[in-house]
Amino acid sequence: DAIRFDxxxxxxxxxxxxxxxxxxxxxRRWAVGGGNGLHILQLRIALQGCRLLEVGGLMVYSTCTYNPIEDEAVVAEVLSTCKGAVELVDVADHLPALKRLPGKHTWRVRDKFRWFDSWEEAQHSGFKLDPSMFPSDEKAKLPLERCMRFLPHHQDTGGFFVCVLRKVGELPQFDLPQPYRPSMTTGVRGAGCARTIDDPLASAKAAAEAAVAAAEAAVAAGATGDAGAAARASQTAQVAAGDAVAALEAHKKAQRKAAGQATAEDGDEEG
Structure with missing residues (x-):
């Protein structure tokens, strides 16, 4: 058995x-991709920490960033994955003179070019985002306010995010997460790239359907006068349309390759 820690x-x-x-x-060096790129690594470390924790033991998860993708999103995914075997500890009565802000329940996710409100909106973006980065209705019920945010001007320090987790039971079986690989045919973590290549026509059809749905959402949002939602839906439609074009080109390339192989085989038979 693995050594456990309290x-x-x-x-x-x-x-x-x-x-x-x-x-x-x-x-000068900061970019949104830095936090996005670290999210899965942070989640893997936190989940492995929970595995190594003794039942009844405490784990502190901390960062020196304000980015919720690296903070609350990781904690929420840990709690969801552990299915009640790990809980957030309320430490509000500890060090009461230490100024702090509560954790966030909602946040938006940004890639290099734009903001997303949900995974459903972002999953066809083609950039390195992951479902675990996003808030959800279920995660909104978690007591994320027990997390603590420390801002530099509060007590002349650096900025930190800290929370305390307690393991209250044995963990369910789970695999450590892998980075999401976009799939226009499955839309599930870790699947898709090979399957998309194997069936590029299905990928093109799925992306085209996503583009149509996003365009309809943009029209509906525009009709309600919500310019922001209309703009975001329009961007999503443009990205999905680009995905459809790329997948269609892949389909044509696969057809040309297959035709070339067939021609070569015919030539071999004639020879």
Missing amino acids: RILCDVPCSGDGTMRKAPDIW
């Missing part, structure tokens, strides 16, 4: 924007 500090690698006071060069 106390674990899970201070994960992060994008580090909370340290800008002492490392101002981060202003």
Whole structure:
């Protein structure tokens, strides 16, 4: 059996924007892709920490970033994955003089070009986003307000995110997450790239359907006067349309390759 611990500090690698006071060069180097790219690694570390924690033990998850993708999104996914075997501890009465803000229940996710409100909106974007980055109705019920956000100006420090987790039971079986690989045929984590290549025509059809649905959503949002929602839906439609074109080109390429192989085989038979 693996060695277990009653106390674990899970201070994960992060994008580090909370340290800008002492490392101002981060202003120049910071990009949204940094936090997005670290999210799965942070989640893997946190889940492995939970595995190594003794029942009744405590684990602190901490970062030096304000980015909810690296903070509340990771904690919410840990709680969801552990299905009640891990809980957030309310430490509001500890160090009461230490100024803090509660954790967030809602947040938006951004890739290099735009913001997304939900995974359903983002899953065909083609950029490195993951379902676990997004809030959901179920995750909104979690007591994420028990997480703590420390801002530099509160007590002349750096910026931090901290929460305390307690393991209250044995964990269910689960695999550590892998980065989401976009699939226009399945839309599930870790699947799709090979399957999309195997069936590019189905991918093109799925992407075209997504583009039509997004365009209809844009029209509906425009009719209600919600310009922001209409713009976001329009962007999603454009991305999905691009996916459809790319998948159709892949289908044509596969057809040309198959035709070339057939011609070569015919030539061999004649020879």
